[in-house]
Amino acid sequence: xxxxxxxxxxxxxxxxxxxxxxxxxxxxxxxxxxxxxxxxxxxxxxxxxxxxxxxxxxxxxxxxxxxxxxxxxxxxxxxxxxxxxxxxxxxxxxxxxxxxxxxxxxxxxxxxxxxxxxxxxxxxxxxxxxxxxxxxxxxxxxxxxxxxxxxxxxxxxxxxxxxxxxxxxxxxxxxxxxxxxxxxxxxxxxxxxxxxxxxxxxxxxxxxxxxxxxxxxxxxxxxxxxxxxxxxxxxxxxxxxxxxxxxxxxxxxxxxxxxxxxxxxxxxxxxxxxxxxxxxxxxxxxxxxxxxxxxxxxxxxxxxxxxxxx
Numbered sequence: 001x002x003x004x005x006x007x008x009x010x011x012x013x014x015x016x017x018x019x020x021x022x023x024x025x026x027x028x029x030x031x032x033x034x035x036x037x038x039x040x041x042x043x044x045x046x047x048x049x050x051x052x053x054x055x056x057x058x059x060x061x062x063x064x065x066x067x068x069x070x071x072x073x074x075x076x077x078x079x080x081x082x083x084x085x086x087x088x089x090x091x092x093x094x095x096x097x098x099x100x101x102x103x104x105x106x107x108x109x110x111x112x113x114x115x116x117x118x119x120x121x122x123x124x125x126x127x128x129x130x131x132x133x134x135x136x137x138x139x140x141x142x143x144x145x146x147x148x149x150x151x152x153x154x155x156x157x158x159x160x161x162x163x164x165x166x167x168x169x170x171x172x173x174x175x176x177x178x179x180x181x182x183x184x185x186x187x188x189x190x191x192x193x194x195x196x197x198x199x200x201x202x203x204x205x206x207x208x209x210x211x212x213x214x215x216x217x218x219x220x221x222x223x224x225x226x227x228x229x230x231x232x233x234x235x236x237x238x239x240x241x242x243x244x245x246x247x248x249x250x251x252x253x254x255x256x257x258x259x260x261x262x263x264x265x266x267x268x269x270x271x272x273x274x275x276x277x278x279x280x281x282x283x284x285x286x287x288x289x290x291x292x293x294x295x296x297x298x299x300x301x302x303x304x305x306x307x308x309x310x
Contacts, residue, residue, distance in 0.1 A: 001271035002307050003244060005039035005279030006032060006287075007089075010071050011047045014176045015247075015255055015285055018292050022074055028284050029078045035304055040079055041163065041279065042089035044132040045072065045112065051091070053119075057111045058091065072120055079125035086123070087163060088116055089130040090149065096133065102141030105133055109149050117156045128161040129153040131207070136169040137187065137195050143202035150206030161208040165243045165281075168192060168225055170217035172249045181250065186217075193228050200236040211241035211279055214266045215249045222269035230273045241277040242270040246286035246299065257286040257295045260302040 009015065020028070032040070045052050051064045053072035058064040072088070079086040091112045095104035113129075120126055131149055135142045150162045169187040174180050187195075200210075212229050214222065226242070233240035244266050247255040270278055280287065289297040 001242075001267040001275065001278050002036050002310065003267070003278045003280050003283075003303070004036055005041060005241075005277060006037055006283035007041045007043040007243075007279065007281045008075060008284065009043045009282050010052055011044055011050055012285075013047050013050075016292055018284065020284075021069075022078075024290065025074060026078055026081075027290060028288055029082050029084065031288055031290070031300070032283055033082050033084065035300070035307065037084070037283065039085045039087065039127075039277075039279065040075065041087040041130050042072065042075065043130070043282070044089045044092045045116070046091045048092075048094040053116075055091075055112065055115060057115050058108070061111075062093065062108065072116070076120055076123040076125055080123055084125060085127035086125045087128040087130045088120070088126065089132040092132055100140060102133065102139070102145040106145050106148050110152065113149065113152050113156060121157060126157075126160075128163060128208075129157070130163045130165070133164075134166065136167045137191075138198070143199050146199075146203045147206045150203060154206070161239075162206065163209045163211060163241070164203075164207055165211040165213060165279075166196075167213040168216050170221065170225075172216045172218070176254055181252070189224055189228055192225065193232065196229075196232055197235070200232055200238065204236060207238065209239035209241050209276075211243040211277075213243045213245060213281070214270070215245035215247075219262065219265050222266060223272060226269050226273035226275070230275060239276045240273075241279055242266070242275050244270065244278050244280045246280045246282065255286075257291075257293050257299050260299055260306075263299070263303070264306060 049064045053070050090109045093104050093108050096102050171182045171186040230240045246258050248258040286296050287300050289300050
């Protein structure tokens with residue numbers, strides 16, 4: 001199972017910013033291309049006041065800072081140049097995390113979707129949308145948010161595909177700011193299937209692909225959860241991708257590049273389950289030879305050796 005997509009995390013609110021310019025980003029896209037990555041997904045176009053493109057709407061209505069570089073345009077131009085597919089990630093106001101009310105995300109992104117398509121929709125690499133609201137279980141208002149925003153994305157862009165990447169509420173599903181690595185109240189297989197079957201039924205027609213994050217469950221649990229995910233995706237007509245996290249959730253330091261053996265275990269489980277595509281969060285910090293983490297380049301080399309033997 002080869003990794004053919006990666007998120008781009010340029011807001012970097014819980015991992016170090018690498019302060020790259022266009023030359024570093026071009027080099028990174030070339031490293032991606034060299035190992036078969038054909039899809040880049042902007043994890044979010046903004047978080048609270050920091051944004052990736054000079055959005056007139058977000059600057060005026062949300063008091064966002066004007067970014068020094070239009071990263072959306074840069075990423076689209078690089079994707080155009082290298083023949084890669086770009087998925088645009090929606091804005092995260094942060095208000096949902098503060099209030100538990102998903103309506104804030106619907107209200108702001110209704111304007112962002114139209115603005116972005118008008119400004120950047122002409123790029124040939126603009127191939128889809130990422131609905132960036134990260135959820136796990138029966139999050140209040142999540143189904144309505146995915147449905148509303150997914151349908152708007154598809155309507156303005158001529159039915160370009162939409163992607164979501166929720167997490168499985170396993171024993172490693174603890175907050176990044178938490179000092180602990182695991183919790184006791186992990187979701188069961190039965191609960192996971194019941195809750196996500198309900199969500200998938202509610203977003204039918206608005207979401208095309210689901211890429212569950214794979215790092216919140218233990219390695220011996222992968223096959224069972226992956227089989228359920230593939231079964232549900234098939235039942236509701238969704239593409240079943242895996243978000244193969246290339247950072248390690250088992251370490252007390254959050255977050256470092258993952259041990260290659262662990263990444264391989266996760267990719268092999270996705271292969272056995274018959275998944276359609278593997279993407280990662282995320283190449284530039286945790287797998288790139290030019291990452292600020294030295295061990296990321298070693299992970300790139302081990303992964304390159306692995307796929308050369310497939």
